[in-house]
Amino acid sequence: MLWACLRFPRLALDAIRIGEPADREKPFAVIDGPAQRRHIVLANAEARRSGVRAGLALTAAHALCPELSIASRDPAAERQSLASLAAWAYRFSADVSIAGVDAILLEVGASLTLFGGLASLLRRLRYEVAAFGFDYSLAAAATATAAHVLSAQADGIAIPHAGPLASALGAVPLATSGLDAEAIAALRGMGFRNLRDLFRLPRAELARRIGPDALDHLDRMRGLVAETLKRYRPADRFERKLEFSFGIESQGALGFALQRLVRELATFLVARDGGVQRFTLVLGHERGASTRIDVGLLAPQRDAIALFDLARTRLERVELVAPVHALTLVANDLPPLCPLHVDLFDTSRREALDWPALIERLRARLGDEALHELRCVADHRPSRAWRFAEVDVESNRAKTQSPSVVPAKAGTQRLASDNAKAPDSRLRGNDGNMASAFRKRPFWLLPKPCVLRGELAKILAGPERIESGWWDEHDKRRDYYIVETRLGQRAWAFVPAESDTGWTLHGWFA
């Protein structure tokens, strides 16, 4: 067993801060306590420079640093941050547990081979946790309790073997030994300074002085008795809320908060080995009002940059009706992620990778219904001989294998539905040389036929009688001609069989 402990000594501060860079430069402190006796819990570097310390009364702090901005301590936010960090740590170990209010423990002994050794694993832990913007100290030891205690001493202590562990623990002063305050006070009074002094004492003597619980703590630290830890279990839905101390009115400032939320979501998804297909952003306004923004994707994704890009585009399209006081990201639907299979030797590899991203970007700005593919439909009526189809994010190869519908040429295509079979075969039987008549179709089709204005120069071809649809109430009977206007345009026009409105334009041979 090898345990790593990540302790977040400034969690109270980091959990509240919204990740706005501007915040880092201003003096800022977290306060706690009853209204009459507020005191500083933690202050940032800028505030400490002015002399603001933990434990200082708020009035005194304001006297030292008038521009100090403050926020009340938020234990719920701290718990949430710790839980999301545990979710992140779950990527590195199956054995993660939350220790106390500001630390997480993870058993890394079983993960060493996967991550290329302890040094490499710890480096990666550091690199990733730094990206979240949390201040931390890291320690590794053979027992969880020892790792927890050592992480309070200094950052970067790693003692994988049991031998040197005892001497390293011996140097730990009582104040940070993890014993309860009463025991520490009692031992101090007896003249003990560090753990080495305690380890030297006979067990019976020690048990009498500090009680069995504290003795057990010392035993667990040294690995003399087994440890039991409550194992962290990842959640199966994602919900994070960021609250702002002031109303945000600009999209840009919301972007920072959004980025942080999306990054947490992506981390969560990687740990679950899942993707997200649909998530909701809730902008909380004053007095309980809120704006909901649904973000839907065509295929599950978990790439933080892509998700952020899409969410931001959707967010930018929303007009902020009121200042935003909180931003929540909710993802209930977390389907398993099926990564796109990409051929190693595929020459159009870049294409396959970029296309889904491009679709998502376009959909985010233009709306979900903006992109279509075109399909031919086996129908002789021009307006019904085609349809829009959903855009497919599948790779090209998969698509070309699927049978595609060919245009209705001389009745070569049969309609699948039973009621359509009869007219289709009827047409085929009637007209033998239909293939030649169907040869020429215009490039442009007008969505709705309209009156052809302008003078006609000549008729180039026609008539081609198209008569179909008696079975579905949209019976059409038209004689189509290819005509040329005086301007040289070639038009596909018809004369309605019943009425006398003259040439009706239905397409251009562009």
Added chain:
Amino acid sequence: MFTSTAEAAASVADPSDFIQAPPIAKRTPAPPLIATRPPRNDEALAEVLRHPGIWRRGAAARPKIDVEPTGNASLDARLPGGGWPRGALSEILIENDGIGECSLLLPALAALTQAGRRVVFVAPPYIPYPPALADAGIDLAHVVHIDAADADKHWTAEQCLRAGCCGAVLSWMPRTDYRQLRRLQLAAETGAAIGFVFRPLGAARETSPAALRVQVSMAESGPRVEILKCRGRVGENSLAALLSA
């Protein structure tokens, strides 16, 4: 005294001495003034001239342009490189719809889709009629139709061109300006896509950053294509190409 000047003269005249002067050459007996050059000088000179920084007028080959053949031999012969330039914007200027301006592109689009490249229609004025496209040999599985409002047209076309996953992007821009076209041209260069922009004939007077500008008009015998601007050398007898209808 005499030999040394002769050697000096020879060394000045011999370009190879500037490039690679083997020390042994100094010790050879003095040549009888500047008479014959050993063959290696030509090789050395050719080597120098192959340097990409040296440009020689006349004999130099045409700059290589990556193109997609138009499918029309007479037009191919007149376009630099022999087709629609890839990674560039091509402007097609028309007076009216329906004079064969789109059919001009059909063979190239068919070739692209059959090769598995994607063809995107950005906010076309009418419906590109799928039966006609299929008749022209276009694989509809690779055709994407995008609805975009006027304000989003440029953005959409630019995104598609830049992404590098679209073979050709067709857009219709009755109102645009140099700056926006420049963006499209750069996007096409980045994404190595063929950008087609259809504009009204009145825009022919404006300057444009497009690599190729052609005007399509209707003549007695059929559609006529005139190359207004292109990068690279135009084919012989070039400024008016007649198309068979």
